[in-house]
Amino acid sequence: MKTKQYAIWNSRGTILISLMVLVGMLLFTGCEANNEPIDLSLLKSSSGSSDLIVEEYELVDVETDSPTHMEFTQWLTPDMIHKRAVWKNLTPDCAVQDINTVLSKYGYSIEHEPMLSSYTYRLLENYAILLNDIYPVGIATENQDQDNFALLVQNYEGDSYLLQKSGLQEWQPGGVYTYTPVYYQNELVYPVIHYTSQVASEFGDSTIQIVSESGEVIYETSLPSNPVMAPIQSFQSWNNHWILEKEGEVIMDGKSLNEEFGFDEIFEWRIIQGEPFFFVYDDESSTYSMVYAGKLLDQSYDDIAHYQCCEPAMFNPDGTGYMTWFYAVRDGKWYYVEAGIYPAFEK
Numbered sequence: 600m601k602t603k604q605y606a607i608w609n610s611r612g613t614i615l616i617s618l619m620v621l622v623g624m625l626l627f628t629g630c631e632a633n634n635e636p637i638d639l640s641l642l643k644s645s646s647g648s649s650d651l652i653v654e655e656y657e658l659v660d661v662e663t664d665s666p667t668h669m670e671f672t673q674w675l676t677p678d679m680i681h682k683r684a685v686w687k688n689l690t691p692d693c694a695v696q697d698i699n700t701v702l703s704k705y706g707y708s709i710e711h712e713p714m715l716s717s718y719t720y721r722l723l724e725n726y727a728i729l730l731n732d733i734y735p736v737g738i739a740t741e742n743q744d745q746d747n748f749a750l751l752v753q754n755y756e757g758d759s760y761l762l763q764k765s766g767l768q769e770w771q772p773g774g775v776y777t778y779t780p781v782y783y784q785n786e787l788v789y790p791v792i793h794y795t796s797q798v799a800s801e802f803g804d805s806t807i808q809i810v811s812e813s814g815e816v817i818y819e820t821s822l823p824s825n826p827v828m829a830p831i832q833s834f835q836s837w838n839n840h841w842i843l844e845k846e847g848e849v850i851m852d853g854k855s856l857n858e859e860f861g862f863d864e865i866f867e868w869r870i871i872q873g874e875p876f877f878f879v880y881d882d883e884s885s886t887y888s889m890v891y892a893g894k895l896l897d898q899s900y901d902d903i904a905h906y907q908c909c910e911p912a913m914f915n916p917d918g919t920g921y922m923t924w925f926y927a928v929r930d931g932k933w934y935y936v937e938a939g940i941y942p943a944f945e946k
Contacts, residue, residue: 653896657934662931666904691718705764708723729762733754738835784839791809792805792830793806863882864879866878866905867925886900900927921942922940
């Protein structure tokens, strides 16, 4: 027994001495363990990007109410609702402005149907109508050579059509899930849900596959563990990369950004004025933060409402190409937060 006890203390002493030596080396070399800022410059496309304007509005104590039911909106004042309404509730023409910038190069356009107040459009080639009563899914993406593009549109019956330079074609008819194909370099890529069973309780071996237009599977990952959650939160293109978000993880060109930057959760990836925006969660500090244009922003929160389903889903983060809005907790209080870039619109 004594020999065993001595061995344990001897081991601890060795470990303690080793740690002291390591700390001394770090101090001697001027290193700051765990205090070095995370280099997020990979996630910035332009050196001239603007700073994000973040505006927080205190709502209510967490013990009084929470954003899980429609009545929670009573805490929003008219000033909160209307201040950024122009960039939040885009006019139908403004909502497709970036899409038309791409389409116009190839002789196409998408126009709001003036007799309808909703976001319903018609697709045209020059002045000829190709489709009526449709809406765009995602954005138009161009290939690396900028001699072709892709845009997915749907009608209200759920039929999907892919528009490219060569014309219009039906896209994945009869599919349960239809995701926007995007250009990755010079090839079209898109997600496919590969089920190994038709029984929900047996989906364990099922996968998400990223497939090229030639049929090659270029990436494969598991389905979310939560069967209620949508298999894919988003699939997008940015700066010649493909981006997949699923269950708190963002994958770029097959590499997990969570692993790359050490975040326990990344969610709500979106592009605001050409630059990536997303939320991150760090388990060690138990805080949520925002990243925009390759920069970790100063604001931090104890919780952010996200990935909620059913009625509470109305309080999940949402946004446009100009801004995002969300509900967050700090120090026992719920806040409504808007963050964006707000250019002047032509009247």
